[in-house]
Amino acid sequence: MPKRYFSVIAPAPWNTSGKAKITVRTGGACEVYVCVGNHRAAMSAEEAWALWVALGTALPATFGPAPEWATSQATPPGEDR
Numbered sequence: 001m002p003k004r005y006f007s008v009i010a011p012a013p014w015n016t017s018g019k020a021k022i023t024v025r026t027g028g029a030c031e032v033y034v035c036v037g038n039h040r041a042a043m044s045a046e047e048a049w050a051l052w053v054a055l056g057t058a059l060p061a062t063f064g065p066a067p068e069w070a071t072s073q074a075t076p077p078g079e080d081r
Contacts, residue, residue, distance in 0.1 A: 003027040008073040012037065024048075 004026045012020035015037070025033040030042035034051075043051070059066070 001027040008070070011069065 005023060006026075007021055007023040010020050010022055012018060020037040021035075022037075023035045025035075031045045032043050032048040034041045034043070034048075
């Protein structure tokens with residue numbers, strides 16, 4: 001499977017820039033590789049799906065709908081960003 005990269009920029013008040021880049025890479029040595037700023041985690045596709053489901057349940061239940069900055073960066077199916 002070829003490597004594909006998907007990225008968004010999130011508000012990060014702890015950074016001097018006020019922003020953090022979140023990148024997910026699929027393919028390569030690990031099925032899924034997630035980078036949040038300088039923090040990295042390799043995981044299997046099954047672990048990534050479990051994370052997706054857990055976040056998809058927890059975030060709306062706790063914080064409500066996704067903010068505009070997040071939805072405006074959503075990558076359409078079949079496109080890399």
